[in-house]
Amino acid sequence: MKLIFEKSKKGRACSILPPCDVPAVPLTPGIARHKKAALPCLDENEISRHYSALAKRAFGVNDGFYPLGSCTMKYNPKLNEEVAALPGFTQIHPLQPEHTVQGCLRLLDATSRYLREIAGMDAISFQPAAGAHGELTGLLLFKAYHQSRGDAARTKILVPDSAHGTNPASATMAGFQVVNIPSNTDGCVDLAALKTALGPDTAGLMLTNPNTLGLFDPNILEITALVRQAGGLNYYDGANLNAIMGIVRPGDMGFDAVHFNLHKSFSTPHGGGGPGAGVVGCKKPLEPFLPVSDVSLDGGIATHPESIGRVRSFYGNFLVLVKAAAYLFTLGKEGVPEAARAAVLNANYMMACLKNKYDVACKGTCMHEFVLSLETLKAKHGVSALDLAKALQDEGLHPPTIYFPLIVHEALMVEPTETESLETLDQAVETFLALHDVAEREPERLRSAPLATVIGRPDDVKAARQPILRYKGQ
Numbered sequence: 001m002k003l004i005f006e007k008s009k010k011g012r013a014c015s016i017l018p019p020c021d022v023p024a025v026p027l028t029p030g031i032a033r034h035k036k037a038a039l040p041c042l043d044e045n046e047i048s049r050h051y052s053a054l055a056k057r058a059f060g061v062n063d064g065f066y067p068l069g070s071c072t073m074k075y076n077p078k079l080n081e082e083v084a085a086l087p088g089f090t091q092i093h094p095l096q097p098e099h100t101v102q103g104c105l106r107l108l109d110a111t112s113r114y115l116r117e118i119a120g121m122d123a124i125s126f127q128p129a130a131g132a133h134g135e136l137t138g139l140l141l142f143k144a145y146h147q148s149r150g151d152a153a154r155t156k157i158l159v160p161d162s163a164h165g166t167n168p169a170s171a172t173m174a175g176f177q178v179v180n181i182p183s184n185t186d187g188c189v190d191l192a193a194l195k196t197a198l199g200p201d202t203a204g205l206m207l208t209n210p211n212t213l214g215l216f217d218p219n220i221l222e223i224t225a226l227v228r229q230a231g232g233l234n235y236y237d238g239a240n241l242n243a244i245m246g247i248v249r250p251g252d253m254g255f256d257a258v259h260f261n262l263h264k265s266f267s268t269p270h271g272g273g274g275p276g277a278g279v280v281g282c283k284k285p286l287e288p289f290l291p292v293s294d295v296s297l298d299g300g301i302a303t304h305p306e307s308i309g310r311v312r313s314f315y316g317n318f319l320v321l322v323k324a325a326a327y328l329f330t331l332g333k334e335g336v337p338e339a340a341r342a343a344v345l346n347a348n349y350m351m352a353c354l355k356n357k358y359d360v361a362c363k364g365t366c367m368h369e370f371v372l373s374l375e376t377l378k379a380k381h382g383v384s385a386l387d388l389a390k391a392l393q394d395e396g397l398h399p400p401t402i403y404f405p406l407i408v409h410e411a412l413m414v415e416p417t418e419t420e421s422l423e424t425l426d427q428a429v430e431t432f433l434a435l436h437d438v439a440e441r442e443p444e445r446l447r448s449a450p451l452a453t454v455i456g457r458p459d460d461v462k463a464a465r466q467p468i469l470r471y472k473g474q
């Protein structure tokens with residue numbers, strides 16, 4: 001397929017603008033570009049075809065099964081998109097007088113109440129734009145809290161080795177030192193290692209529960225209590241909230257702050273960079289430090305005198321909040337936990353269907369996702385997690401997350417989500433099982449996959465490290 005620049009023909013265009021009938025205003029000196037932007041010249045028909053062709057090359061939730069572990073790629077109802085596109089939400093500005101945006105403020109108040117209730121938290125900031133951004137915000141709250149108590153010696157954040165990479169990265173960005181806590185043989189936090197790591201320098205713990213192995217830590221109350229006894233705070237990485245929403249609350253598990261990945265659990269399509277929302281909730285003692293953005297009917301727009309400051313403008317990605325509100329209003333008190341239960345049921349169903357052929361990383365019941373290991377298959381037949389992922393693409397499935405969590409060798413992390421039908425799950429199981437047989441009989445076939453996709457095995461590290469973002473240096 002040609003690049004849009006290669007399709008360009010000088011002089012071709014698709015804008016039909018009326019002649020300018022207002023006086024031309026020259027740009028402030030120094031801000032105009034030196035030479036004309038080298039934009040591709042195409043007519044509207046060609047542009048439309050170009051982007052349609054590109055869209056056909058992408059694989060999204062609307063194309064098929066997308067069990068990308070830890071990402072909760074569930075179906076997002078189109079109704080919520082339509083609601084967020086209503087002019088009352090899109091044709092406004094955050095600096096408008098409050099009396100002209102009462103409906104939006106009411107919606108923010110309701111969203112805040114729903115989210116606080118689901119997380120068991122007292123206050124909210126809508127500002128963070130993604131999960132990792134929420135983590136950073138939460139840890140800055142921890143820092144401000146300790147400093148406000150003259151407890152600046154608390155410099156360490158404990159992070160289990162099963163954590164998502166953003167956890168240690170956010171802790172480091174917030175200026176903390178990261179202490180790695182190993183998992184025990186069951187895949188949960190090793191309590192003895194945790195006790196050894198705790199001390200007067202502990203600022204807090206970051207944990208996702210269920211963790212990235214898809215396991216709910218049975219010792220969670222003891223874990224958070226130990227951290228609290230040592231003077232630390234507990235941060236809940238809410239990326240896996242889809243498994244427990246409406247059933248167990250992070251606040252009741254002993255957490256002091258949490259972020260929501262609204263773009264996972266609450267109806268915003270994601271992948272490819274956003275927009276998302278990593279709304280942060282916290283308990284009362286951390287509230288004075290929140291970025292200013294909470295709205296409540298009784299308290300108006302909150303101001304927090306000891307705030308860590310803005311982490312983003314105004315109320316964050318407002319339309320993502322509107323979608324979350326539409327989703328939560330639709331599902332209600334009964335629907336939210338029902339979605340979580342279905343997500344857990346679907347994962348356990350798939351795991352049960354696969355466990356006789358594939359090695360499951362951790363035995364027993366899983367939550368909303370499970371992790372397979374291809375270590376044996378690789379040792380015996382030379383077929384890796386990457387090979388299987390590529391072969392799944394040939395079969396029209398999006399591959400699961402691979403090589404994560406890092407503590408499982410040749411990991412495939414499968415998260416079916418609650419929005420898949422039994423037929424889709426059965427079909428996916430059939431494909432997984434069939435490919436296992438192929439791996440044993442004709443391993444070379446899997447090693448040369450994919451054959452049906454536009455490109456096969458790009459150098460993904462190079463693509464990430466040295467992306468070509470300009471056409472011929474323009």
Ligand SMILES: Cc1ncc(COP(=O)(O)O)c(C=O)c1O
Nearest residue numbers: 070130131132164166208237239
């Ligand atoms: C467990 C976990 N924590 C945190 C994050 C970070 O969220 P985001 O990608 O929105 O920054 C992710 C993202 O996949 C995750 O899976």
